């Protein structure tokens with residue numbers, strides 16, 4: 433096995449707001465072609481940011497999704513969501529919400545009321561994971577993964593704890609069900625912790641330093657809020673924590689199908705995008721106020 437070399441190290445790009453509650457840096461696709469990260473279509477990162485108290489919760493009002501999954505990982509703060517099928521819930525610190533929008537839902541995402549009232553640090557990742565063409569029109573579903581449900585790998589020296597959200601690491605299987613091969617981990621490392629990761633060469637692989645400072649492949653120092661994209665030229669990479677760190681690791685089998693994306697819809701053809709708008713305007717995504 434050989435090492436995956438580093439293709440790019442990215443500082444956080446200037447933030448933009450999604451609604452008025454998510455102040456995000458876009459790392460995926462960034463300036464790359466959407467296919468470069470397949471099956472990951474998008475990653476918005478709300479780096480740790482203090483939101484002052486607000487009586488009116490900040491967030492994103494009602495909007496649709498079709499053709500993919502949204503994965504929300506809460507590091508700080510809490511998000512409340514409601515959808516057009518009557519589902520609602522709160523994503524607490526440490527939780528993951530894996531929402532399969534598939535054939536289509538309407539939802540809204542807001543700072544949870546009490547968090548909003550008290551204000552506080554907010555830190556979140558939202559990932560969009562593509563669905564294979566055959567699954568794009570399957571029924572919507574949720575996987576509400578609370579932190580205590582997440583399976584963990586603990587290193588022998590106890591310096592590394594890996595939350596395996598999806599996929600597997602050294603025999604520990606993640607609880608999230610996926611439609612294609614996806615590995616998604618939070619690697620929580622104490623200073624001097626070292627860990628090796630192995631994924632197939634063709635899997636598109638990247639990482640984001642959520643907290644701390646790490647050395648990758650013994651060559652590249654990467655600080656908080658920075659992102660690495662790996663080349664598809666090997667199977668392994670190594671992380672050494674230079675201080676206590678949290679690293680989000682993503683790797684997935686590319687879905688080799690055409691992408692037609694417009695706003696909240698990601699399909700395979702332009703005709704399917706037009707159909708999505710028609711269905712949305714015809715009320716087929718349900719209603720939500």
Ligand code: MN
Pocket residue numbers: 495497502539541
């Ligand atoms: Mn959404």
